[in-house]
Amino acid sequence: MRRLVYPAAALVVLGLLGCGGDGLRRVPVKGTVTAKNGPVGGATIVFMPVESTKGEGGIGNTDQAGNYTLTGSRRGDKGVVPGKYKVRVSRLMDRDGTVLSSDDKEADHPHAKESVPAPYSSPDPPLVVTVPDKGGTVNVEIPVETREKKR
Numbered sequence: 518m519r520r521l522v523y524p525a526a527a528l529v530v531l532g533l534l535g536c537g538g539d540g541l542r543r544v545p546v547k548g549t550v551t552a553k554n555g556p557v558g559g560a561t562i563v564f565m566p567v568e569s570t571k572g573e574g575g576i577g578n579t580d581q582a583g584n585y586t587l588t589g590s591r592r593g594d595k596g597v598v599p600g601k602y603k604v605r606v607s608r609l610m611d612r613d614g615t616v617l618s619s620d621d622k623e624a625d626h627p628h629a630k631e632s633v634p635a636p637y638s639s640p641d642p643p644l645v646v647t648v649p650d651k652g653g654t655v656n657v658e659i660p661v662e663t664r665e666k667k668r
Contacts, residue, residue: 544652556583570600
């Protein structure tokens with residue numbers, strides 16, 4: 518009997534590690550965030566599940582070319598569960614036009630302004646995307662211009 522307990526326990530532990538512990542299958546998601554005036558670099562992108570999509574959603578940061586890769590928003594899992602998501606894009610800029618890092622605290626930059634117009638940066642954004650069963654590239658297009666650094 519003892520011989521069966523150890524392998525069974527090992528399988529349970531491996532199963533929990535492999536599927537994030539909640540039994541949901543996640544797929545890798547990457548893409549590019551653009552606005553009417555080009556790539557949105559230095560932004561935070563949040564995928565929030567809607568309708569019957571399970572899971573906690575995902576979060577990522579864009580590089581200067583607007584490219585992002587999602588991780589689970591709470592657990593740090595790679596990717597998200599396939600399904601429909603509302604997408605929020607946020608990018609704070611200091612008064613001199615410097616894009617703040619996602620690690621910067623808003624309290625340390627009291628004059629920072631959101632450079633992605635509402636409602637696309639609001640808690641209830643109108644952008645909706647579908648993550649396919651196999652994951653892959655999900656590009657996000659904001660149909661307005663973002664605020665850019667003054668030249």
